[in-house]
Amino acid sequence: MEGQDTKDEKEEEKILIRGVNWIGDAVMTLPAIRAIRKYYPQAHISLLVNPAVAPLFENSNDIDEIIIYEPAFRELVGKLRLAKILRRKRFSRAILLQNAFDAALIAFLARIPKRIGYNRDRRGVLLTDPIRYTNQDRNVHHIHYYLNLLTSAGIGAAYSHPWLRMTLQERLDARARLSELKRPILGINPGATFGSSKRWLPQRFAEVAGWFIRETQGSVVIFGGKDEVTTAEEIYKQIPMNKLLLAGKTSLRELMALISECDVLVTNDSGPMHIAYAVGTPLAAIFGSTSPELTGPVGEGHAVISTKIDCSPCFERTCDKDYIKCMFGINSEDVYANIRRLVPAKRAVFFDRDGTLCRDAKYLNRWEDFELLSGVDRLRSLREEGFELIGVSNQSGIAKGIIEKDFVEDANKLFIDTYGFTDFYYCPHNPEDFCQCRKPEPEMLLRARADYGIDLKRSFVVGDKDADMLLAKAVGARGILVRTGLQNKSAHADAVVDDLDNAIKYILKWKE
Numbered sequence: 067m068e069g070q071d072t073k074d075e076k077e078e079e080k081i082l083i084r085g086v087n088w089i090g091d092a093v094m095t096l097p098a099i100r101a102i103r104k105y106y107p108q109a110h111i112s113l114l115v116n117p118a119v120a121p122l123f124e125n126s127n128d129i130d131e132i133i134i135y136e137p138a139f140r141e142l143v144g145k146l147r148l149a150k151i152l153r154r155k156r157f158s159r160a161i162l163l164q165n166a167f168d169a170a171l172i173a174f175l176a177r178i179p180k181r182i183g184y185n186r187d188r189r190g191v192l193l194t195d196p197i198r199y200t201n202q203d204r205n206v207h208h209i210h211y212y213l214n215l216l217t218s219a220g221i222g223a224a225y226s227h228p229w230l231r232m233t234l235q236e237r238l239d240a241r242a243r244l245s246e247l248k249r250p251i252l253g254i255n256p257g258a259t260f261g262s263s264k265r266w267l268p269q270r271f272a273e274v275a276g277w278f279i280r281e282t283q284g285s286v287v288i289f290g291g292k293d294e295v296t297t298a299e300e301i302y303k304q305i306p307m308n309k310l311l312l313a314g315k316t317s318l319r320e321l322m323a324l325i326s327e328c329d330v331l332v333t334n335d336s337g338p339m340h341i342a343y344a345v346g347t348p349l350a351a352i353f354g355s356t357s358p359e360l361t362g363p364v365g366e367g368h369a370v371i372s373t374k375i376d377c378s379p380c381f382e383r384t385c386d387k388d389y390i391k392c393m394f395g396i397n398s399e400d401v402y403a404n405i406r407r408l409v410p411a412k413r414a415v416f417f418d419r420d421g422t423l424c425r426d427a428k429y430l431n432r433w434e435d436f437e438l439l440s441g442v443d444r445l446r447s448l449r450e451e452g453f454e455l456i457g458v459s460n461q462s463g464i465a466k467g468i469i470e471k472d473f474v475e476d477a478n479k480l481f482i483d484t485y486g487f488t489d490f491y492y493c494p495h496n497p498e499d500f501c502q503c504r505k506p507e508p509e510m511l512l513r514a515r516a517d518y519g520i521d522l523k524r525s526f527v528v529g530d531k532d533a534d535m536l537l538a539k540a541v542g543a544r545g546i547l548v549r550t551g552l553q554n555k556s557a558h559a560d561a562v563v564d565d566l567d568n569a570i571k572y573i574l575k576w577k578e
Contacts, residue, residue: 079106082133082157082178084169085115085123089318089337090361091208092119093344095163096228098212102161103128105221112155114172121318125231127500139172149175161219162193163212182219195219208361227365229502229509230344232323237540240323247285248308249523250409252278253328253347254286255338256301257294257313266334266352266396268297272304273398274332278405279308287328288313289321289338327542329521330408332401335361343368346512348408352396367516369404371396410521414488415448415573416511416543418529419459421551422566423481426530429463431473439550441566446486451574453525454518457481457490458510460533464494488518506536511543526576528569535559546572 083099086092092115103111112131113123120132139148145168153176160173162183170189173181183189184203185196197218204211209228216223244251256271275286286305290298290313298313316324325331325338326345333339335353342349343363351363353372362370373396420426423442427435445455457478463469471494478490491510493503502509511527514520527538530551535558538545546569547559555562563569 079109079159080155080157081106081109081111082152082155082160082173082176083111083113083129084160084162084164084173084183085113085119086164087116087119089119089122090335090340092122093228093230093337093340094208094361095212096230096344097209097226098163098216098223099123099126099128100226101213101216101223102221105216105223112157114152119318122230122322124319125233127231145172146175148172149177152176152178161216161221163215167192182215184215204360207359207364209364227502228340228344229346230322230341231502231507232319232326232345234506234536234540236319236323237326240320240327241542243324244287244310244327247287247310248283250282250284250329250521251327252284252286252405252409253325253331253333253342254288254301255290255331255333255336256288256297257290257334257336266354266401268300269304270396270398270401271332272301274402274405275301275305275309277398277402279305281406282409283308284329285309287311287324289316289324290314329410329523330405332405339363346508346515348410348516350401350404350408352401354396365516366513367408369408371401371404410515410519412454412519412521413452414454414456414514414518414520414522414525415445416456416458416514416525416527416537417445417487418505418527418531418534418551419457419478419481419490419492421530422528422534422548423457424477426551429466429468430477431463431469436477439566441570442481442485444567444570447570448573449486453573454488454520455481455486456488456514456518456520457492458505458514458527458537459490459492460505461492461494462496462504465496465499489514505533506540508537508540511537511541526573528566532556532558544576 086095110130112133113129114133114135117134120134123129123132138144149172157178159180160178162169167187167189170183170192174192181193182195183193184199186199190196197215213223254271256268285308287310288298288302292314295314302311322341322345325342325347328347331342331347331349333351339351343365348367349363350369358370417423425437461474464471481487481490495501495504515522522541522543525543527534527543528546530548531553535545535556544560547556547562548569549564561572
């Protein structure tokens with residue numbers, strides 16, 4: 067076990083993280099990478115990773131540099147060349163999330179002073195800080211497998227939800243690509259790179275798709291890699307209408323954004339399954355030969371469908387029986403029932419707090435400074451028209467020590483108890499934390515979708531700042547700027563009104 071680092075040591079660190087090779091595994095390392103950044107906030111952090119998964123980490127604030135592990139580095143001469151490249155960068159420590167002997171060898175050849183990793187695959191002699199490993203260590207969800215490595219090395223590593231960060235333009239481009247489809251949109255991912263034992267039957271995917279279109283009047287979009295096009299086409303041909311085939315036609319980052327635009331995804335245990343929960347899309351995950359306890363979706367708003375038979379999970383790529391019993395045992399009716407339960411259907415109006423519902427007192431922390439704005443008492447009229455009222459507020463004063471958390475929660479509770487709000491979410495973090503919940507990042511709205519079944523595309527965001535309007539754009543809601551706070555105009559707003567009363571009138575008129 068490593069000792070605790072001093073503040074100066076943390077600031078001087080140059081850290082190399084050796085990433086993993088598969089999309090799903092890479093998503094499951096996100097909380098560990100986030101934990102490393104939180105523990106070493108001033109360090110320069112580089113990620114050495116396979117080019118197939120590198121795009122997942124673009125735009126990440128937890129990483130300063132992505133170093134591609136090129137195919138040429140696989141041979142001995144290539145490893146020596148890579149080690150020389152890394153040596154010039156003068157890393158102070160390497161944290162090996164990858165289990166392979168190769169990961170330890172390259173860090174050793176690069177002469178990185180501290181080399182931390184699980185003591186497995188006969189690589190312990192190459193590590194300065196070998197972390198004890200037993201087969202039982204993999205009997206936890208793999209997110210915790212990576213976090214436990216850090217904890218055992220003396221690096222504070224609390225769990226955080228894995229989030230994939232996208233730009234607004236990526237979201238808008240994906241939305242435009244799906245714009246001809248009727249909503250709700252069901253994404254279908256029928257592939258799984260690991261092997262045939264993880265793949266549900268194509269005809270059953272098609273059957274579920276047909277039911278979905280007929281019952282919801284919505285559409286389906288079929289995803290897949292280049293080697294899964296044949297399976298995707300087989301499903302596509304069985305769907306009569308309202309369909310789009312994108313298998314083999316997307317980059318990894320395009321796939322992320324497209325999945326984020328779906329209302330629900332049905333998928334095998336696969337890379338796209340992990341992408342779905344990391345972009346906040348509700349998903350129905352089908353498990354056969356693998357274990358949802360180890361690699362299943364995390365967070366709220368998801369469903370796992372599997373069968374309870376003696377030979378599952380077997381973790382085999384292919385089945386040695388006459389048919390894949392664990393997959394044949396999952397019927398279309400069960401899968402469809404879970405999909406229908408997950409499709410968001412409620413409409414909501416999301417409200418900023420300070421400057422929108424109450425006067426912006428600059429870090430409100432006393433009831434003496436609390437002043438409701440005109441129109442709050444008439445918000446119940448929106449509830450009567452079928453809208454949920456939900457608050458979403460940035461409260462960085464908590465992290466700065468200016469605002470008491472209890473006061474924020476008491477103030478928010480007032481809107482729930484007195485004015486008919488369903489819930490009130492807030493972000494307590496500093497802007498420098500680059501969290502996913504601070505507006506305009508969409509995590510608070512995605513949580514509301516999971517908690518209350520909110521159809522974000524048929525909802526509204528009301529606020530007094532660009533951050534609120536950009537939040538609306540991020541999820542496809544309509545943004546209404548009220549001139550009661552910091553701004554009188556916004557290029558990102560769908561509408562600009564003087565106050566809450568006019569916001570209510572706009573919403574009710576749009577509803578008609």
